[in-house]
Amino acid sequence: MHKIVKLFTLLPLLALLITSCTPEEYMLGAVDVTPDELVEGIAFKIEHDANNPNIVYLKSLMGPEYTPVWSHPQGRSQDATVTLKIPFAGTYDVQFGVMTRGGVVYGDTVQFVVDDMYADFVSDPMWALLSGGSGQEKTWYLDLDAEALSRAFIGPLYFYGTNDSWFSVTEGIAVGGDSWNWNPDYKGNSWLMTAADFGSMTFSLKGGAFVSVNHLTIPARGIENGNYMIDTDNYTMRMQGASPLHDSGRDGVVIDWGDIKILSLTENTMQLGVLRDAVLSGEGACLLVYNYISKDYRDNWTPGETAEPEPQLPDGWQDDVSQTVSKSIKWVLSPTTPFNWANLDGSLMNVEWTSPETYADWTGFTAAAAAGYANFSLTLNSDDMSASYVAPDGTTEKGSFTLDEKGIYTFTGIKPNFVISGGWVTLTTTDENQWRITKIEKDASGNVTGMWVGKRDVEKPEYMVYHLVPQVGAAQVDPLAPWKKALVGKTLKPDVNWFIDWINFDFTGGWTTPTTFGTDYTTNGWVWNEMTRTIAESASLRFEADGAGIKVIFTQDVYDEAGGVIEAPRTVSGKVVIDPDKPSMKFEFPLVNYTGSAGAWLNTDNAKGANWTKALEQNEWIVVPHGGSSLASIDTDGLWLGIVANAVAGGDAKDELLIFHYVKAE
DSSP states (O other): OHHHHHHHHHHHHHHHHTTSOOTTOOOOOSSOOOGGGOOBTTTEEEEEOSSOTTEEEEEEOSOTTSOEEEEETTEEEOOSEEEEEOOSOEEEEEEEEEEETTEEEEOOOEEEEEOSOOGGGGOSHHHHHHHSSTTOEEEEEESOOTTOOOSSSSSSEEEEOTTOOHHHHTSOOOOOSSOOEEOOOTTTOGGGSOOOOOEEEEEEOSSSOEEEEEETTOTTTOEEEEEEEEETTTTEEEEESOOOOOOGGGTTSOSOTTEEEEEEEOSSEEEEEEEEOHHHHSSOOEEEEEEEEEHHHHHHOOTTOSOOOOOOOOTTHHHHHHSSSOSEEEEEEOSSOOEEEEOTTSOBSOTTOOSGGGSOGGGTOOGGGGGGGTTOEEEEETTTTEEEEEOTTSOEEEEEEEEOTTOEEEEESOOOEEEEETTTEEEEOOTTSEEEEEEEEEOTTSOEEEEEEEEEOSSSSOEEEEEEEEEOOSOOOOTTHHHHHHHTTOEEEEOSSSOEEEEOTTSOOOOOOTTSSTTOOSTTTTTOOHHHHHHHHHOEEEEEEETTEEEEEEEEEEEOTTSOEEEEEEEEEEEEEEETTTTEEEOSSOOOOOTTSTTTTSOSSOTTGGGSSSOOOTTEEEEEOOTTOOGGGHHHHOEEEEEEEEOGGGTOSSOEEEEEEEEEOO
8 A cells, every 4th residue: 555655745846946056957947038049159059079070069058147058869958058969960950048037048940960870989888788780670668568577677767866877777876866766566556557468669770870660559659750869878768750669658748759768788688768747647747767677588588587675785784784884783663764665676665754754644653752762672683693672661671683695684582663653653573573674874974864674565565664773871982093994095086077067055966977087078078178177187185194183185277367387287285174963074284276277266165065954164075975975985975065055044136055076097
């Protein structure tokens, strides 16, 4: 029952999410425009690269008060300058618009011509995975047949947040904003769509990029023949003249079936996401993610070859849950989010349950319910593998436990069992007296702040999960210990590939990616050019021990406004004061100065910091958990340092952080 309720309880939350600041937030033009004004050469221009005419630049000529809205062969964009890499000869359509107070206003569709094929643009492995490679074609099926069989996935359709993408689904990077997922199994949710032979979808690279889709369950569409283009940098696809294979029940809830996100793609499987329109569906905006399998996989599949998904725990998780500060850890049940249900991969089904007020009424859980289990505790000692269970009524049991490589606890001599809320929501173990760890939570310092343990349902592919939080006792711990461990002895440099991003005060949002910058000096030329990169490559922060604290040695080449060298290198050093609670790092000097480059306007200090939720001093930088980064993952994910770019408290129109990415020097 909770699954169906979950879908509807998501809707109010989604309505709020899609009205909040997102990477696609529009600036409203100060003056309305008409379609007649949005003409090529006046409002925008299309240019071919001088050295490679298969590279095409779309450039807005409108003022900064207008957010451009492009519809082009590789999808949709809202950047002032868009770079297209077109592999095939042909005539291509572009439509340019801007967001005004009255909504998006588009000009007429215009065209540009590409004369020759450029094979290097289809050399990316994604083209071969999708179509079989140059001169080949490949057929795909929706992963559900007339016998209600799904072969590779647990169902044909998943639901994701509007900010989710390849980066969050395939690479596991936290993208922030509207990011969540619900992956229903078809056996338990056959109401999703009627099992059928949905037809097939064939992508071809024979003389061009062509697609043919046979919609057997949507007669009005029938056989659609069109073309497609994929953006291998941003993992998107644009289909024209055809739509991806889908069910008839949702045919009318998507405005643009050709605007597609590629969320995953392998030799055998593919996930394509389209945006469900809030108005057309009446259910809120989200990504409808359709799951496909290749013809070869389907033809050669045999029952039992597909393994069930399992929770994926982070590296070193055994130490996380048993050897953090003390080898004896006292776990208690969260007073605000004590229980939920989870899919087999460990993802929570009811992501909107973030406080007692947000729990569904049918659970009976309220803030007052926490008092009923406040005395519960489970103390696990990894030294002697002993366990001590204290029930809410004070009854104590002593026993032991084991923990295997999959994260499964097995208890002996104790059996936790009590009602959490509603007279029926109960914390208990399985018949085998087991729990499985489905998720581990950490703070920005990499410290464990909680874990979800689950009891597998005997009939349905799901877990009922409980949220345990650690209490490690009253021993005094150096609050800077994880910072020293993460920083001392390391040199961090500005990341020239994922240079900067903009996010909300709650650390959600962001629109740049690990491939936004690099050697692309055109798309974001207002901040990133060759000189910006040159300065970034000259800069470094070296962290060293300084008694009980930390000091930093900062180096960079300094230029004047004309790009002339003033000092190369300039080196300063000083103590860095860390506040783990904010968390923040306060230096004794400003950081990288990009004068002489397109990024000359970038902040070197935190001038507006006093307007953040916790006041910051001028050279104090916020340590931001973005893109999966934390103190524990600096070696692989780097460190984000942020300043207040805009603040409502300071008279600005919105709250926004500008964040800079530093990565470990090789």
